[in-house]
Amino acid sequence: MSRRDVVLASSRETRQPAIKPINIGIAGAGRMGRAIIAAIDGRDDFHLSGIWVRDEQAAAALHVAAAVQVSADLDRAVDAADVIIDFSVAAATSQVVATAVRQQKPLVCGVSGLGDEQIARIDAASAVIPVVYDRNMSQGIAILERLVRQAATTLGMEFEVEIDETHHVHKKDAPSGTALKLGAAVAEARDQTFAAVRWYAPEAKTSRPAAGDIRFGVERRGEVRGVHKVSFVSATERLTFSHSVTSRQVFAVGALRAAAWISTQAPGRFDMGDVLFDKT
Ligand SMILES: NC(=O)c1ccc[n+]([C@@H]2O[C@H](COP(=O)([O-])OP(=O)(O)OC[C@H]3O[C@@H](n4cnc5c(N)ncnc54)[C@H](OP(=O)(O)O)[C@@H]3O)[C@@H](O)[C@H]2O)c1
Structure with a gap:
């Protein structure tokens, strides 16, 4: 019987079908791990089964039920999970x-900053387990990417593309991984090689992007959680798609949606676009 099998409620009176909750094991109890704990709280379609922590002494601060397996032993922490959600750090993701x-469990991984070797491990794993990997788990960004792709395909090279992102002052990488993902989607839709047309030159005083380049603009300000704007510009009009994050919970909600979806998938590598637009 699969996890998502519908079981009959015990009540003779109602005989309402009840959905068996999906057991979630979380790797990493940082800001995102705690956001997922909060997102699961009060939901009856998910159950928190375990959390992988580095310091078991600090586990009390997580305020989870005694039955939740909070452990520094990863195997033990995810043993009862149906799906593992990884929001640890790049250095831990290979483990x-x-x-x-090894445990034959679907994996949702949202860790950013993965190197080529870690991405290769995810690719290899996806031959035997289903994996959703996305640097941005927000549902809105997945929709934005789809719309941007469609606009780039339809408008073609007649329109210049500008991608502007704003984040808090603590963010180190620029442009953001999400901005680059949106740029890569534009390039792919226009049959361009992204590396050849990506234009980001914060120090440039005189150089200008060439025709067909995808221009990136970056701003670091205050505690802004994340704003992305993609504009298509011609001599006669400007079309702008925009997305703003107002709370970190957005990524936790997206990760849970991915977990529900992946719990019934066959092995393969997927992203949030697959989760949202799956037609099967
Ligand atoms: N895909 C998305 O939508 C999305 C959204 C937000 C964030 N992220 C990414 O998700 C990851 C986590 O973000 P966060 O804000 O939650 O970070 P965080 O608050 O720094 O939490 C990181 C967690 O990883 C643990 N950790 C650190 N080094 C480790 C190691 N060597 N082995 C095992 N565990 C280790 C930390 O444990 P200690 O507490 O013991 O240090 C902590 O629990 C980052 O890569 C971030 O960029 C992705």
């Missing part, structure tokens, strides 16, 4: 991927 493969 999480190896554990998911």
